[in-house]
Each structure stands twice: as C-alpha cells, then as structure tokens.
Amino acid sequence: MSVNTMNMYMLVEEEIWKKHPKHDLEVSNLGNVRNLDGTSVKLWKSKGYWLLTKKFRAVHRLVIETFKPNTVENSYFDCVDHINRMRDDNRISNLRWSNKTLNNLNVTGVKGYHKTPAGKFRAEGKLWKIKKNLGTHKFAEDAKRAADIQGEKNTDTAQFMYERFDAISSRLRYLNRN
16 A cells, blocks of 8 residues: 555644643644744653643643633533543543543553462452452463453443533533523
8 A cells, every 4th residue: 555545544633733821832732832932842751741841731731721721610620631541642632621530530551460479360450449359360361351351441431421421511501501
C-alpha cells in the first residue's frame, strides 16, 4: 500500500490554538503549549504528566481549561481524567472533567497480580480502593488476564457513571430553564 493510499485511512486532527483564559499562553487541542509570541515553553515530565517548568502547571489541565471550561453544572468535577489512561496524551479528545472517585475507576499501570510464597500467582483488583481477590493461578498469564478483565469492568463502571451524571445534569439544566 502506498503512502498516499494509507493516508486516506488515517484520522488526522487539525491543530487549533487558543489563548488560555488565565495565563499568557497559547494551548492547542493536541496538547501543545507555547508563549503568546509563538516561542516554545520548557516542559518537564513528572510521574508521566507533562508540566510547565516555570509555572508548575499540568499541561492536561491547561488544555481542558482552554477548550472545555469547568462550568457551574459540572463543578462537581474538579479533576481531569485521561480517557485512554495515558498520562502524556494531552489531546482534548482524550480529556474529560472528573472527580476523584470516577478518576480512580479509570486506572491502569498496576500489575494486578503477584507471586505467592507457594510459587503460584494471585490476581487482585481494586474498585473504590477496596482490594478484591481474583483468585490464585498456576501461571502468571492467567493471573494477568484475570486482573485485566477486572480493569475492563472498572472502566465500564466509570463510563456508565459518567453517562448517568450527564443525563442527570442535562435534566437539571432543562428544569432550571423552565
């Protein structure tokens, strides 16, 4: 397949720059940050997140504050969640307002299993900070699979809760108008 043919099937987002509402910075929908004069800003990475060197501001927070300001109806959400769980993916399409409870449902990066003194593998998962034993397995791959399944269930639960909150919020906005 030629490069031109391949490009037909690739989804490309156009980069859109906006001034941040509080800081003298421009932020793009793809998660890039620059000064108002177009020069680059210095960034550093801490625990997987990109941060501005001088202002110690998280890039993902700058992006969501610029493109999806936290309005009165979603002031319940005070955290930013990376939908695909990749902390350095700061595209606006990957960010949503959240709270600590919902944000903790959308977690990964933990192995989800460990080796017992008996030489078997115990799978564990977490839901709302409560550890859940998912069974003991002879092989590490089986324990990992059990932990991955629990992680997918947590993600489904978080998605369901976001959808319910959106439905309730829109109903309240409708009632407040009348």
